[in-house]
Structures are given as structure tokens and as C-alpha cells.
Amino acid sequence: MSNSQYCIVIMAGGSGTRLWPLSRKTQPKQFQSFISDRSMIQETFDRVQPLVPKENIFVSTTYAYRSLVIDALPEIDPQNIIVEPETRNTAPAIALVSTLIRVRRPNAVIATIASDHAIENPEEFHETILAALETVTRERDKLVVIGINPTKPDTGLGYIKMGQEQSTCRNKRAFQVAAFKEKPDLDTAEAYLRSFEYLWNAGYFIFAPESFAEWLHVFSSELESSMTAIAEAERNGSLDEATLRSLYAATPAEPMDILIVEKLSPEKRLVIPSALKWSDVGNWDALYEFLREKSGTHSVVHGKHLDLGSSNLLVQGKPDRLIATIGLEDIVIVDTPDALLIAKRDHVATDIKKVIEQLKKDSPELL
Numbered sequence: 001m002s003n004s005q006y007c008i009v010i011m012a013g014g015s016g017t018r019l020w021p022l023s024r025k026t027q028p029k030q031f032q033s034f035i036s037d038r039s040m041i042q043e044t045f046d047r048v049q050p051l052v053p054k055e056n057i058f059v060s061t062t063y064a065y066r067s068l069v070i071d072a073l074p075e076i077d078p079q080n081i082i083v084e085p086e087t088r089n090t091a092p093a094i095a096l097v098s099t100l101i102r103v104r105r106p107n108a109v110i111a112t113i114a115s116d117h118a119i120e121n122p123e124e125f126h127e128t129i130l131a132a133l134e135t136v137t138r139e140r141d142k143l144v145v146i147g148i149n150p151t152k153p154d155t156g157l158g159y160i161k162m163g164q165e166q167s168t169c170r171n172k173r174a175f176q177v178a179a180f181k182e183k184p185d186l187d188t189a190e191a192y193l194r195s196f197e198y199l200w201n202a203g204y205f206i207f208a209p210e211s212f213a214e215w216l217h218v219f220s221s222e223l224e225s226s227m228t229a230i231a232e233a234e235r236n237g238s239l240d241e242a243t244l245r246s247l248y249a250a251t252p253a254e255p256m257d258i259l260i261v262e263k264l265s266p267e268k269r270l271v272i273p274s275a276l277k278w279s280d281v282g283n284w285d286a287l288y289e290f291l292r293e294k295s296g297t298h299s300v301v302h303g304k305h306l307d308l309g310s311s312n313l314l315v316q317g318k319p320d321r322l323i324a325t326i327g328l329e330d331i332v333i334v335d336t337p338d339a340l341l342i343a344k345r346d347h348v349a350t351d352i353k354k355v356i357e358q359l360k361k362d363s364p365e366l367l
Contacts, residue, residue, distance in 0.1 A: 120277035147199025153189035
């Protein structure tokens with residue numbers, strides 16, 4: 001049974017440039033369809049819907065994407081779309097979510113969930129998130145994150161080092177977080193894979209909003225000051241767009257991990273390991289790996305494609321234009337009306353950033 005105080009927040013403000021040229025500023029990856037005929041934000045909504053009442057599902061986004069959220073998710077009350085006046089990284093975005101939900105639902109427990117992840121086993125997702133929500137319900141001063149059992153030495157993901165076991169809930173064990181590790185080199189990633197202590201960091205945060213307010217008080221008086229004023233304006237009905245924009249502009253543009261999570265003592269932050277079949281779909285190679293494992297084929301194709309003797313391709317085409325390939329290996333091809341990307345799979349994750357930087361100078365209209 002869903003606890004009426006559980007709130008799920010789908011985080012949907014990112015621009016997803018690493019999946020260019022399909023993902024653009026005007027239509028980023030959470031509003032694109034990669035895995036099914038549903039967009040990624042719609043798949044995320046479908047995934048979280050069994051966990052909480054519909055009125056307890058929120059979306060965090062920006063003004064640029066608010067109308068896209070409304071079009072994609074007509075089931076969500078527009079009042080539950082929390083809009084950042086400007087993009088200032090994840091700490092202010094999650095602080096705004098926590099602050100406004102606390103005013104409306106004083107006893108809430110919040111889980112922030114990415115809008116652009118792919119998950120093959122939703123039942124495991126449900127059990128893991130419910131275990132996290134129940135853990136915070138029991139111990140409201142804790143922050144819980146989700147760690148995914150690594151299946152390969154991935155250098156594109158952050159890792160969590162598990163510490164002492166803390167508790168068990170719904171047959172899920174929760175451990176203290178000994179440390180957060182940034183994206184490692186290959187040798188380090190291989191060492192992490194051999195060790196039982198390291199998990200991939202899914203980037204989900206589960207917490208009680210009153211505890212979040214305390215963490216702001218300890219770690220960021222600047223962010224606390226803005227959020228206190230926003231909460232007061234929300235309570236007295238004066239939080240219009242201009243007020244929110246003014247107060248939000250004073251917040252530090254910092255990631256949640258660096259501003260708060262990494263500063264918490266190990267006993268205050270817990271990780272629940274999960275056997276999610278998961279991908280953050282962070283780049284074209286990550287999407288290829290996820291879809292290849294899902295389909296069991298060596299090449300992954302969307303659109304019209306004719307091939308002779310190629311292997312390990314990702315072809316993202318269109319139904320009305322044929323892409324023919326001959327004798328290629330480990331190549332990504334993404335065809336759009338105004339841009340075509342052809343890249344080696346093992347280069348695309350790192351070098352797409354250089355393409356984006358060049359486009360900012362030469363052809364910003366293509367971003």
C-alpha cells in the first residue's frame with residue numbers, strides 16, 4: 001500500500017547534449033523516444049505511478065520545458081510542476097522541490113528520480129524505492145541514495161563505496177556511505193568491479209524535507225536564506241514568478257552531491273544496493289550497450305536500414321530515409337533533418353563534448 005506522504009519528484013530540467021543531434025535544447029532527451037514508443041519522461045512516469053497516488057507525483061523542470069511536460073504528462077496536475085526560473089544545477093533545483101513540498105505536505109518523504117534513465121526490471125525499481133522511502137520514514141534524519149550492482153568496469157559513472165551495514169527494509173540492506181567516487185579510469189573501475197564494496201551511483205536522493213532544511217542551515221546559509229524566503233512567500237500566497245526569479249537568482253549554482261551529500265557524516269547517508277538493469281543513457285554508446293543487452297543482437301537499429309557485413313552498430317534513422325552500411329564495425333550513426341552524426345562508439349562519449357563546444361561557436365542554431 002502506498003504511503004500517502006510519499007512524494008516522487010521526476011527531475012526533468014536537463015538539456016541532454018551528449019545525445020546530440022537527436023537531443024536538442026528545444027527537445028532534450030527526456031522528451032525523446034529511445035527505448036519504446038513512449039518518451040523517456042513518459043516511461044519514468046509509468047514506472048513511478050504504482051508507488052504513490054497520482055497527486056503525489058511532481059515534476060521539476062524549467063520554464064523552457066514546462067509546456068513539453070504538460071504535453072507529455074497530461075495526467076499530472078499543473079500545480080505539481082515545479083519550475084526553476086533558471087538552470088542553477090541540482091542543489092538549488094532539489095532545494096526548491098523540497099521547500100515547496102514541505103509547505104504543502106509537512107510530513108512528506110521525497111524521492112527525486114531522473115526523467116531520462118532506462119530500466120529493464122521495474123519490479124526491482126519499485127522494491128528499491130519503496131525500501132528507501134520506508135527507511136527515511138523510520139529515520140527521518142537520514143539521506144538515502146540508490147547504488148546499482150556494477151556489471152562492467154564503467155568509466156563514465158560515479159561510484160559509491162559502501163561502509164557499515166545499518167538496517168534492512170523490505171529485504172533490502174542499507175549501508176552507510178563510506179565515500180563517493182568520481183568517474184574512475186579503467187584500472188580503477190576494474191578494481192571497483194572486483195570489490196563487493198563499490199556500486200554505481202544512480203543519482204537518486206530520498207530524504208525528509210525538514211532534514212534537508214537542516215542540512216542547508218549547516219552547509220549553505222546562502223541557499224537556506226533563499227529557500228526560507230521562498231517558503232514564506234508560498235505560505236502567504238505571494239510567490240509569483242517575479243518573486244521566485246529574484247530569490248532563486250541568489251542561490252549558489254552547485255551540484256547537490258558537492259554542496260550537501262558529500263559533506264554529510266557517513267552515518268547520516270545510506271545506500272541501498274539494487275540489482276537494477278539500468279542505464280543513465282548518458283551517451284550514444286551507453287544507449288547502444290543497454291539496447292544490445294535488451295535485444296540480444298549485435299547491432300541496434302531504428303529506422304530504415306540496409307547492411308552488408310557490418311557489426312556492433314547503433315543506427316538511429318528515420319522511417320522515410322534509408323541508411324545503407326557496408327563493412328562497418330563499432331559505429332554510431334544518428335540521422336536528423338539538419339545534422340548527421342557518424343562516430344566510433346568508443347570515441348563518442350568523450351568527444352561529443354568537443355563537437356558541442358565547436359557548435360556553440362560556429363552553429364548554435366544546431367544545438
